[in-house]
Amino acid sequence: MAGTEVEAGRRLPRSFYDRRPDVVARDLLGALVESRTDDGVVRVRLVEVEAYAGESDAASHAWRGPTPRTRVMYGPPGRSYVYFSYGMHWCLNLVCEGEGRASAVLLRAGEVLEGVDAVRARRGPRPPDRRLASGPANLAVALGVDGAWDGLSVVARGSALRVLEGAPVGDADVVAGPRVGITRAVGTPWRFHVADNPCVSGPRRAGG
DNA sequence: TGCATGATGTTCT
DNA sequence: GAACATCATGCAC
Numbered sequence: 001m002a003g004t005e006v007e008a009g010r011r012l013p014r015s016f017y018d019r020r021p022d023v024v025a026r027d028l029l030g031a032l033v034e035s036r037t038d039d040g041v042v043r044v045r046l047v048e049v050e051a052y053a054g055e056s057d058a059a060s061h062a063w064r065g066p067t068p069r070t071r072v073m074y075g076p077p078g079r080s081y082v083y084f085s086y087g088m089h090w091c092l093n094l095v096c097e098g099e100g101r102a103s104a105v106l107l108r109a110g111e112v113l114e115g116v117d118a119v120r121a122r123r124g125p126r127p128p129d130r131r132l133a134s135g136p137a138n139l140a141v142a143l144g145v146d147g148a149w150d151g152l153s154v155v156a157r158g159s160a161l162r163v164l165e166g167a168p169v170g171d172a173d174v175v176a177g178p179r180v181g182i183t184r185a186v187g188t189p190w191r192f193h194v195a196d197n198p199c200v201s202g203p204r205r206a207g208g
Numbered sequence: 209t210g211c212a213t214g215a216t217g218t219t220c221t
Numbered sequence: 222g223a224a225c226a227t228c229a230t231g232c233a234c
């Protein structure tokens with residue numbers, strides 16, 4: 001249920017990210033992403049994510065091999081990969097698996113638990129609360145993340161961007177389905193979201 | 209409630 | 222030069 005009080009757990013360790021991206025993605029549901037900027041602390045509970053496997057995944061930016069843009073994805077796990085989308089939007093990923101494997105998890109939507117004022121300052125007065133961090137570009141804005149945050153460690157002490165353990169989401173509350181906004185590898189069900197959560201962007205059912 | 213569309217610029221062919 | 226891991230708006234129903 002929305003409004004559940006979630007205690008902030010400890011930072012997720014680097015080993016958490018050193019696994020297959022689909023496993024990391026599913027386990028990130030319910031985790032808390034925290035950013036610190038001049039505007040203050042913003043904390044968001046993840047409710048929607050997508051996994052991208054790298055060179056074996058035709059929908060991944062790294063499908064055709066390393067490029068300057070995708071360099072961070074080939075590095076160690078537990079770092080941010082931030083890219084510029086459609087000439088307007090920034091999107092935030094977390095790098096998975098060991099060096100040489102370009103897998104990552106796209107953070108698509110969350111529920112703002114703390115720092116609503118800071119988020120409103122960035123998003124404006126129009127969106128209702130449930131939409132403040134709904135959609136990958138909106139989530140990035142809510143957290144104050146842009147290209148300058150690319151390659152940042154989320155597992156280092158004192159980082160401006162951290163991921164904290166949250167209340168786990170049980171399998172009964174996880175919906176898996178096709179990823180959003182892609183044209184290749186559309187059959188891979190690597191989008192995961194919390195069932196019946198109003199902050200989820202896009203389709204809310206698995207099959208379609 | 210749901211779909212079509214314009215805004216806008218980087219990346220890679 | 223085409224494609225693109227998006228969003229908000231406007232209009233039809």
